[in-house]
Amino acid sequence: GNSVTQMEGPVTLSEEAFLTINCTYTATGYPSLFWYVQYPGEGLQLLLKATKADDKGSNKGFEATYRKETTSFHLEKGSVQVSDSAVYFCALSVDTGFQKLVFGTGTRLLVSP
């Protein structure tokens, strides 16, 4: 089946620290990969995506590279801010005729000043 595994949180960092949130996946077929962010009390926002191997998605200083050989899509940011505190979900979707996002369990990021 299709599944996503994310590192357990919370991840606690000081402002300007380097961030890595690990994500690995299992999929039947060739998935598209996504990172979504959920701020407290809100819905989900797409942060970035990649649709084929070696693609790099990037947005707002965040990056992730689609690694088919290691089935991974790790999220990185060089210098986090307090405003980045949120829950980050890695997700995949495979071509079954319709989009069905399968999410990881989410990783809470807490950034302190």
Place this chain on the structure above:
Amino acid sequence: DTEVTQTPKHLVMGMTNKKSLKCEQHMGHRAMYWYKQKAKKPPELMFVYSYEKLSINESVPSRFSPECPNSSLLNLHLHALQPEDSALYLCASSQDGRFNTEAFFGQGTRLTVV
């Protein structure tokens, strides 16, 4: 306008009540979705509508009844819910139903069943 608007934001209902959740988008998207998110868990897909037709029902109990009156609106009718149905209900839309397109999410309706 890149918004998906959900109403109400909060809803408390008894187990014998009937209520409806509403979702609206004006991005011209032809696919719309309902997801359910329990506390501290990831969202789980419930229904997919594509071109106003129900395309996916993820074995959701019949006490949840979706409706898509037109391409901009999506409703979720609730009847005889259980306390374990308390959750954040998220609506999303995408340009079409293709697996690699971006889904835009609303802020959700936080439902409490008492």
